[in-house]
Amino acid sequence: MPSSRTRARDADRTATCGALDSAMSDGQLDGAEHRERTATALQAKTLGELAALVDDLQLGRPIPELRQARTRRPARWVGLAVSLVLLAAGFGIGRLTAPASAATVTTSAEAQVDPRFVTLKGLHTPDGFAQLVSDMRSQLGTTSVDRAVVYPDYASVEVAVPGAPARSQSYTYRGGMDGPGTPSSRNAKQPLADVASFDPAVFLRLLAGAPQSLNVTDPTSRYLIFEDDGKGPHVAVYASNEAHEGGYLTARPDGSLIAVHPFTPR
Numbered sequence: 001m002p003s004s005r006t007r008a009r010d011a012d013r014t015a016t017c018g019a020l021d022s023a024m025s026d027g028q029l030d031g032a033e034h035r036e037r038t039a040t041a042l043q044a045k046t047l048g049e050l051a052a053l054v055d056d057l058q059l060g061r062p063i064p065e066l067r068q069a070r071t072r073r074p075a076r077w078v079g080l081a082v083s084l085v086l087l088a089a090g091f092g093i094g095r096l097t098a099p100a101s102a103a104t105v106t107t108s109a110e111a112q113v114d115p116r117f118v119t120l121k122g123l124h125t126p127d128g129f130a131q132l133v134s135d136m137r138s139q140l141g142t143t144s145v146d147r148a149v150v151y152p153d154y155a156s157v158e159v160a161v162p163g164a165p166a167r168s169q170s171y172t173y174r175g176g177m178d179g180p181g182t183p184s185s186r187n188a189k190q191p192l193a194d195v196a197s198f199d200p201a202v203f204l205r206l207l208a209g210a211p212q213s214l215n216v217t218d219p220t221s222r223y224l225i226f227e228d229d230g231k232g233p234h235v236a237v238y239a240s241n242e243a244h245e246g247g248y249l250t251a252r253p254d255g256s257l258i259a260v261h262p263f264t265p266r
Contacts, residue, residue: 004048013240014221016041016050021149021156023057026170027184031147031229035236039261042221042238042246124152124207124222126200132173133196139177144192147227160192193233195226202255203235210239214247215262221246234258 017038024034037053044050122128132155136143146158146168155173166188171179203224211219219239226235233253240246245263252258 002047004046004051006047008044008047008050008244009242012047012050013041013044013244013246016044016053017221017223019054019057019059022059023054024147026182027186028057031227038238039246039248042240042248043244043263045244122152123150123155124204124224126204129200129204135173135175135177136195140171143196144194145226146186146190146192147225148193148195150224150226152222160186191228191230191233193226193228197233198226198235198253199255202253203237203251206235206237206249206251206255207239210237210249213249213260213262214239215264216241216245216247217243 020029020034020037020041023029024031029037041050041053044053123132129150132150133143136157140157140159141162142159144159146160147156148158149156153174156170157173157177158168158170161167161169161183164183166186167183168186169180169183171177171181206213207222207224210222211217214237216239219241221238221240223238224235225238226233228234234250235253236248236250238246238248247260247262249260250258
């Protein structure tokens with residue numbers, strides 16, 4: 001059984017980021033908290049550091065306690081890393097939330113969604129991203145999002161509930177929209193970001209240049225976040241590698257940089 005001092009793998013850091021994405025999608029974390037915890041997770045060196053980032057969150061399954069020094073734990077407990085991987089890979093962000101109750105808002109968009117799982121073109125390619133935008137438009141009736149997190153092979157999309165701007169609902173995309181998750185509250189005055197307004201040729205260049213601009217050699221994990229924090233729509237480019245080095249940058253739809261947070265050796 002792993003302890004808090006067990007070294008974290010890149011898979012553990014990626015799985016923790018997935019759990020943080022879920023917590024933000026169901027309202028447990030706001031955007032600032034999510035960004036701060038995600039940046040910390042990308043540079044975490046031990047499982048204990050990762051556990052501290054999620055131990056106050058409600059997740060789809062309880063996360064086992066790490067072994068403490070000279071303290072025995074029942075053999076039935078599994079390790080933190082395995083649990084996090086199951087949470088991120090086995091359930092998907094849209095499935096980490098509780099089932100919708102009778103009070104859940106049912107919308108026409110929800111009724112129209114017909115999940116389909118097909119072989120995806122990489123979402124970090126012009127054609128793959130264009131397909132995501134097209135499927136959002138046809139299946140959700142909108143390309144404007146509270147937040148969209150786009151990985152190479154899937155995406156988590158949060159949109160305002162039609163007719164209820166103070167609520168949002170999340171979908172997981174793997175060639176089709178799976179969802180919605182349980183609706184959560186949102187600030188009705190918070191602006192939305194239209195993913196169709198972003199030019200893939202612009203942000204994919206930023207993604208390709210991430211190793212140099214973020215000082216992350218041979219990145220093994222990259223993803224994009226599209227949102228509007230009230231200061232205008234932007235895309236955030238995240239990258240990390242197996243050496244526990246990670247950073248991110250933010251840019252406007254035209255590609256002009258807002259901020260760069262490269263990996264800085266300690």
